Amino acid sequence: MVEPNLLHAPVLDWYADNARDLPWRAPDATPWGVLVSEIMLQQTPVVRVLPVWHEWMARWPTPKALAAEQPGEAVRHWGRLGYPRRALRLHACARAVAEEHGGEVPSDHATLLSLPGIGEYTAAAVASFAYGGRHAVLDTNVRRVFARAVRAEQYPPTATSAAERRLAEALLPELDAPRWGVAVMELGALVCTARAPRCADCPITDLCAWRLAGKPPHAGPARKGQTYAGTDRQCRGRLLAVLRSAHGPVPKAALDAVWDDAVQRERALDGLVADGLAEPLDDGTYRLPHS
DNA sequence: CACGCGTGGCG
């Protein structure tokens, strides 16, 4: 038996007092509800996910319910969460669960990892939060907290490293690992934030290696910012918004109207079709995907 | 493994 880590008690006590009351953390949340929340939360803030999650749970309370729909309906009700390929993958995930797992969200990490849209983080999160499994959940919040508290660095490396995985495993308590994981995530989301960390409110500020070192700024090259205005991504977003709001095939002219640069527009539309987010029909119209 | 992928709010 390992010695309990010094970080555990203060972080867990802090979480007991400061955890947000989120519906996918409620005792009656289903594994499906947890899975849907995790996919929606990939790169999207909690406040924007909340209303859409509630709508999805009411509309599609089980994987089989979503699996019975056309994929386009998942894209339509994704709304403006962003990265709509996630909606497509979540739909494919629901069909895989329905057809290959009896409609039950798997609890095994490796099985979860094999499903569409589920990567290392999401597999660990579902196995841990929905089923109580002992897995290290390494999201951007956890990585940042560990980078600062343990490694004395402002930000974690760009890609998750083996060293980070080893550290997360070493810190994982034998008992109640899911609560530890969600507590560290919450600490990163509410206190140990990327921009302006609130160290005065941090339960481990006395132990934090980064603070003790004088909060040295990130050494390496500036991290790559994501541009948006004028990009293919913005163009794709415009085009897909037209398809989402229409309840049926739309004429090409309706798509042409929302983006001036024809070359870029055609490239973006081809991309949407290639990704399965848009479907060209024989009469030259386009719609959200059916199958 | 670096890149592409939406969207909106905040400092």
Add this chain to the structure above:
DNA sequence: TCGCCAAGCGT
């Protein structure tokens, strides 16, 4: 104002 950032994944 506008760049940064938000519970990543797939290729």
